[in-house]
Amino acid sequence: MTTMTRHRRQAITGVTALMAAAALAATGCESAANPPHSPQSDGGRGQLVQAEHLRTYTVDDVRKALGDNGFDAGATQFGVETYRLVYRTIDPGGRETTASGLLALPTGVGHELSTVAYEHGTQPTKADAPSVAGDGGDVPAVLTYASAGFAGVAPDYLGLGLGPGLHPYLDVPSETTASLDMLRAARSEATALGQQLGGKIYATGFSQGGPAAMGLARALQNGADNSWRAAAVAAIGGPFALRSVQMPAALDHNTLDPASAGFYAAYFLVSWNHLHHLYGSPSEVFQPPYDATMDQLLDGSHSGDELHQGFPESIDQLLTPHAVGMLRNPTGTLADALRVSDSTCTDWTPRMPIRLYVGEKDTDVAADNSSQCRAALQQRGADAPIVDVGPVDHNGSGIGGTAQVARWFTQLEAGR
Structure with a gap:
């Protein structure tokens, strides 16, 4: 990271x-x-x-x-x-x-x-x-x-x-x-x-x-x-x-920078959705207007300025309650994949x-x-x-x- x-x-x-x-x-x-x-x-x-x-x-x-x-x-x-x-x-x-x-x-x-x-x-x-x-x-x-x-x-x-x-x-x-x-x-x-x-x-x-x-x-x-x-x-x-330390720290706001936490969470969700199909629509995990932009923004082709301008200042402005719940208490495919990663x-x-x-x-x-x-x-x-x-x-x-x-x-x- x-x-x-x-x-x-x-x-x-x-x-x-x-x-x-x-x-x-x-x-x-x-x-x-x-x-x-x-x-x-x-x-x-x-x-x-x-x-x-x-x-x-x-x-x-x-x-x-x-x-x-x-x-x-x-x-x-x-x-x-x-x-x-x-x-x-x-x-x-x-x-x-x-x-x-x-x-x-x-x-x-x-x-x-x-x-x-x-x-x-x-x-x-x-x-x-x-x-x-x-x-x-x-x-x-x-x-x-x-x-x-x-x-x-x-x-x-x-x-x-x-x-x-x-x-x-x-x-x-x-x-x-x-x-x-x-x-x-x-x-x-x-x-x-x-x-x-x-x-x-x-x-x-x-x-x-x-x-x-x-x-x-x-x-x-x-x-x-x-x-x-x-x-x-x-x-x-x-x-x-990721499951027991990094994700809780990102969501609890008491240790990690909230803007960094939002970026990493978005990159993680977009990438792992391609790998493991975690959600059906970006609107399930990203609040508007970011639900319409995250997939394209994180496709590897965008400049630093474009990325900087495309993210909010806090993870709270980015993720939906459903996404927070997924990351805080992973189940199913996500939990299985995290066991491998961790x-x-x-x-x-x-x-x-x-x-x-x-x-x-x-x-x-x-x-x-x-x-x-x-x-x-x-x-x-x-x-x-x-x-x-x-x-x-x-x-x-x-x-x-x-x-x-x-x-x-x-x-x-x-x-x-």
């Missing part, structure tokens, strides 16, 4: 329009010496459809990009080459589709690379996904890990970046399959570029990406692809307990170190999400220490947490 508020405007202001993203996708940052290539074969999950070189960053370029976005460049050691990958994967129904993502490789590293799989936070606009976001959005986080000597791999998820259709927001199963297949595509492209990705995956994610990172690590531990193993997980500001801390015993990071002033994702996640893991015999990022808001936790995670992963990689 990204911020909405001041918060909301930060999350959606400055997002490039979809037309610009399409133009970027067509041209990239290519030179005649580095044209896009389209591997040809008979298909398969994780197979590259297209790879495009985006940019060469010197060490100084990385430091500038990080500094311009408020990130700590203290872990920077290498320059970075970035690539946009389009690859084959599956949709939530198991049907073939494609997705895109960002690959960032450090330059001048002669040994086999371990990989940081970075799972991004909430993006309501296709053009804000990592592979099409330029130097903004989640790109500085990926640059942080790559410039520290890791391969940085960031899936856009389904329906974002250059992916077709709508994004299945907060759908852990499809986040997991899209991430696994992005890792496969990244390994293929890295090999073609003369670099080798080893078997260790350090999984991390911010906000929406927190449960996504846990889901990826769980899948790898359970044998989803035996060519990799999850070496560690670091989750920053993750909504691990299982990333509850239905497995991790065999790798895990850390959870929270910001003291986060009013987008309740800190009790991480507390409950830790408690659930402890019940299964695993611990996940909670790291206080300091007196920062949601975005600040993502920025500050990235620096701390990079240091931790580097220490683990060095065997310290």
